[in-house]
Amino acid sequence: MDKFTFIDRPDNQRLQLMKKSYTELNSDIVRLFIDFQWTYRNMQKAYDDVLDKNGLSESRFIILMFLYHAPNQTMLPSVISEKLGATRATVSKLLKAMEIKGWVSKSSSTTDKRSLSIQLTENGNQVLEKFLPENFNIANVLFGSLTSEEMEQLFYLLKKIQDNTQKYTHKNGEIKDANKKD
Amino acid sequence: MDKFTFIDRPDNQRLQLMKKSYTELNSDIVRLFIDFQWTYRNMQKAYDDVLDKNGLSESRFIILMFLYHAPNQTMLPSVISEKLGATRATVSKLLKAMEIKGWVSKSSSTTDKRSLSIQLTENGNQVLEKFLPENFNIANVLFGSLTSEEMEQLFYLLKKIQDNTQKYTHKNGEIKDANKKD
DNA sequence: GCATTTTAATTAGCCGGCTAACTATTTTTG
DNA sequence: CAAAAATAGTTAGCCGGCTAATTAAAATGC
Numbered sequence: 001m002d003k004f005t006f007i008d009r010p011d012n013q014r015l016q017l018m019k020k021s022y023t024e025l026n027s028d029i030v031r032l033f034i035d036f037q038w039t040y041r042n043m044q045k046a047y048d049d050v051l052d053k054n055g056l057s058e059s060r061f062i063i064l065m066f067l068y069h070a071p072n073q074t075m076l077p078s079v080i081s082e083k084l085g086a087t088r089a090t091v092s093k094l095l096k097a098m099e100i101k102g103w104v105s106k107s108s109s110t111t112d113k114r115s116l117s118i119q120l121t122e123n124g125n126q127v128l129e130k131f132l133p134e135n136f137n138i139a140n141v142l143f144g145s146l147t148s149e150e151m152e153q154l155f156y157l158l159k160k161i162q163d164n165t166q167k168y169t170h171k172n173g174e175i176k177d178a179n180k181k182d
Numbered sequence: 183m184d185k186f187t188f189i190d191r192p193d194n195q196r197l198q199l200m201k202k203s204y205t206e207l208n209s210d211i212v213r214l215f216i217d218f219q220w221t222y223r224n225m226q227k228a229y230d231d232v233l234d235k236n237g238l239s240e241s242r243f244i245i246l247m248f249l250y251h252a253p254n255q256t257m258l259p260s261v262i263s264e265k266l267g268a269t270r271a272t273v274s275k276l277l278k279a280m281e282i283k284g285w286v287s288k289s290s291s292t293t294d295k296r297s298l299s300i301q302l303t304e305n306g307n308q309v310l311e312k313f314l315p316e317n318f319n320i321a322n323v324l325f326g327s328l329t330s331e332e333m334e335q336l337f338y339l340l341k342k343i344q345d346n347t348q349k350y351t352h353k354n355g356e357i358k359d360a361n362k363k364d
Numbered sequence: 365g366c367a368t369t370t371t372a373a374t375t376a377g378c379c380g381g382c383t384a385a386c387t388a389t390t391t392t393t394g
Numbered sequence: 395c396a397a398a399a400a401t402a403g404t405t406a407g408c409c410g411g412c413t414a415a416t417t418a419a420a421a422t423g424c
Contacts, residue, residue: 003411004241005267014251024318026326032333033321039340040222042347059186059380069196078402085187090381092404097379114389114402136206139215141350144208145342151214157336158221160327165224168323185381241410260372272411274374279409296372296419370421378412385406392399 003048005041009034036161043142050138054131055101059084059094061135064103064128067120074119076109103127185230187223191216225324232320236313237283241266241276243317246285246310249302256301258291285309 015027051058066083067073081091095118098104103124109115120128146154197209233240248265249255263273277300280286285306291297302310328336 007267008265022314022318024315028333029321029325032325035340039344046347046351083190085189132204133206136204139211142346143211143214145346154339158217162221164324164327165228169228
């Protein structure tokens with residue numbers, strides 16, 4: 001849903017025009033918001049293209065990494081879902097496709113008949129080993145021209161945005177929960 | 183596709199472990215890359231929730247804005263597709279849903295029988311007018327705690343990342359084009 | 365002036381997010 | 395100990411991105 005690149009972004013003139021009708025509008029903040037989205041999407045598209053060349057999506061890659069690091073290269077779908085931050089329905093579909101590709105294998109749990117064990121196969125491991133150098137390379141390409149100070153500054157600014165997001169989300173969540181309790 | 187939130191992010195210990203096998207790995211760059219994605223996704227999810235409350239998605243909102251600013255509030259789907267940076271197939275589906283909601287109306291072009299004219303309706307205008315204050319408010323909430331200097335610095339850093347992305351994309355595009363000419 | 369190419373818009377299907385509903389199993393409660 | 399609630403995983407369908415194929419119309423080339 002976020003793949004479109006929003007080529008025609010509002011210029012300052014258009015924003016000033018709207019400012020007359022909307023006192024909430026702070027043009028610098030709006031331009032920064034749009035710039036943040038635009039830069040992210042272009043960067044993410046470049047990264048997705050590299051993943052795609054390896055038959056991967058980012059979620060598939062992250063799941064392979066979870067399995068790679070797990071004891072016995074094995075994990076439950078419900079745990080993958082929690083760590084990935086996606087629903088079990090989504091993870092179910094992803095694992096189905098990855099099983100078809102031969103990157104993971106499924107087996108029933110001996111202790112809980114509802115559960116499955118997902119294990120990284122040799123095929124899956126090879127896909128990871130082939131992709132990982134490219135993964136780190138693209139990261140170097142996209143961010144490698146930032147100096148150490150600039151990286152520190154970006155970390156700091158991202159944290160401020162994340163803190164703002166979290167405060168807003170929690171405030172909103174509380175309102176939602178209160179409404180539920182009515 | 184980018185909505186999952188990637189809750190379990192690799193910590194420094196796990197990265198150092200992998201560094202032994204992958205010389206390309208620069209932990210600061212990888213952590214920054216993942217942090218950028220994570221912050222963006224959380225911020226975008228908060229924004230999407232506000233859109234959703236108004237029956238909107240970001241693409242629908244942007245299309246309404248394009249029509250709002252267009253002469254006679256009218257535009258061709260092919261022009262919308264170019265400005266949005268999405269395919270005509272995607273825009274066709276979006277416009278169909280928006281027509282059903284009564285936000286836009288379609289009429290045949292008098293000059294080109296292949297073309298359609300898309301016009302913003304009074305309904306659509308009202309959806310925009312209701313949403314715009316909330317739109318600017320959420321932007322203020324998410325970015326409003328940055329000082330002017332911090333905003334300038336973020337603009338600058340985003341530009342560096344965008345320049346890196348563009349150099350990489352063009353280099354890759356050239357390679358692709360060369361391959362096509364074989 | 366006709367054949368070929370390009371363009372405009374649509375539909376089908378894939379992918380990966382979501383919610384809702386389902387079946388089967390385990391856990392909790394009274 | 396049985397009923398109720400919660401959990402695990404799956405499927406269906408929606409949404410919005412994509413590509414490919416389709417139909418109809420316009421533009422181009424010879």
